[in-house]
Amino acid sequence: MYETIARHRLPELLRAMPKAELHIHIEGSLEPELIFALAQRNHVGLAYPSIEALRAAYAFTDLQSFLDIYYAGASVLLTQEDFHDMAWAYLTKAAAENVLHAEIFFDPQTHTARGVSMGTVIQGLKRAVDRAQAELGISAALILCFLRHLSEEDALQTLEAAVPYRGHFIGVGLDSSERGHPPEKFARVYARCRELGLRLVAHAGEEGPPEYIRNALDVLKVERIDHGVRCVEDPALVQRLARERVPLTVCPLSNVKLCVFGTMAEHNLGQLLAAGLVATVNSDDPAYFGGYLNQNYLDTFAALPQLDAGHAYTLARNSFEASFASDADKARWIARLDDTFARFQP
Numbered sequence: 414m415y416e417t418i419a420r421h422r423l424p425e426l427l428r429a430m431p432k433a434e435l436h437i438h439i440e441g442s443l444e445p446e447l448i449f450a451l452a453q454r455n456h457v458g459l460a461y462p463s464i465e466a467l468r469a470a471y472a473f474t475d476l477q478s479f480l481d482i483y484y485a486g487a488s489v490l491l492t493q494e495d496f497h498d499m500a501w502a503y504l505t506k507a508a509a510e511n512v513l514h515a516e517i518f519f520d521p522q523t524h525t526a527r528g529v530s531m532g533t534v535i536q537g538l539k540r541a542v543d544r545a546q547a548e549l550g551i552s553a554a555l556i557l558c559f560l561r562h563l564s565e566e567d568a569l570q571t572l573e574a575a576v577p578y579r580g581h582f583i584g585v586g587l588d589s590s591e592r593g594h595p596p597e598k599f600a601r602v603y604a605r606c607r608e609l610g611l612r613l614v615a616h617a618g619e620e621g622p623p624e625y626i627r628n629a630l631d632v633l634k635v636e637r638i639d640h641g642v643r644c645v646e647d648p649a650l651v652q653r654l655a656r657e658r659v660p661l662t663v664c665p666l667s668n669v670k671l672c673v674f675g676t677m678a679e680h681n682l683g684q685l686l687a688a689g690l691v692a693t694v695n696s697d698d699p700a701y702f703g704g705y706l707n708q709n710y711l712d713t714f715a716a717l718p719q720l721d722a723g724h725a726y727t728l729a730r731n732s733f734e735a736s737f738a739s740d741a742d743k744a745r746w747i748a749r750l751d752d753t754f755a756r757f758q759p
């Protein structure tokens with residue numbers, strides 16, 4: 414229906430279209446400038462002498478090489494104000510990119526292991542979420558992620574520490590080092606999360622095999638898969654994901670920076686959409702991977718010639734439909750999306 418919109422208008426359209434972001438680690442939005450400012454404010458020492466030296470270290474060979482530097486960057490976060498400032502900086506940028514709704518991951522174990530309380534993390538983030546709704550008109554919700562390189566016992570204790578703040582987050586996810594830490598390692602903690610009525614997602618099929626995607630669905634009973642790009646290695650799984658309309662939160666710039674794909678031209682987003690999957694575009698860790706949400710859309714569409722305005726519409730619509738927002742909010746946002754595309758029609 415929108416294929417008639419000229420290719421040269423795509424960048425303008427991609428920027429203007431309303432969209433949701435469903436895969437953003439808030440600690441991955443921490444820009445080097447803010448890392449240095451918070452280090453100074455909190456008297457925390459850093460391993461890098463300057464902002465430029467830190468940024469120069471952002472050359473990753475795989476997920477683990479990134480995670481090592483990402484956890485080091487998060488060490489400057491100590492107070493509620495720090496968590497607020499980090500999330501506020503992200504939400505300000507997202508609102509300027511026509512993101513109407515963001516579902517934001519946070520990694521409490523990264524902070525509680527350093528002696529920062531669960532309340533400090535969650536209340537600081539929640540203040541930014543509430544302020545962004547009031548001052549920027551952007552809707553946001555928090556998703557607590559368990560670190561999969563740690564034990565399930567640690568995840569269970571983390572969940573119990575978060576229960577007093579149950580009203581401040583909508584769901585749980587699973588992130589960090591994927592290989593060697595399969596979803597079934599977290600079966601009991603996800604069962605407890607289901608009892609608590611939390612929404613469930615998990616990273617799977619980023620570096621891990623298609624079996625991790627299957628087990629995230631069958632054992633953890635997740636509602637969305639974060640990344641999931643390796644599903645294409647298992648055609649029966651692709652068929653199932655399409656039939657059951659399981660959303661995939663794909664992160665193109667991340668995938669290239671972490672060498673999941675050699676170049677953006679080799680990314681399989683076009684293949685996922687052609688297979689009828691409910692794929693979405695997301696930024697993952699924008700401060701580390703070279704761009705926020707619109708840059709992900711722009712670079713992907715520039716590199717994949719088969720993607721046109723019809724795909725842009727599908728991706729934006731998928732982002733709303735795959736969100737955990739109310740049906741009324743989804744309908745309102747999709748109406749705004751339709752209005753934007755109508756303006757671009759020849």
Ligand SMILES: Nc1ncnc2[nH]cnc12
Nearest residue numbers: 438588589590616697698
């Ligand atoms: N891309 C990613 N995969 C797994 N864990 C992460 N934590 C932050 N970004 C991540």
Ligand SMILES: [Zn+2]
Nearest residue numbers: 438588639697
């Ligand atoms: Zn991620």
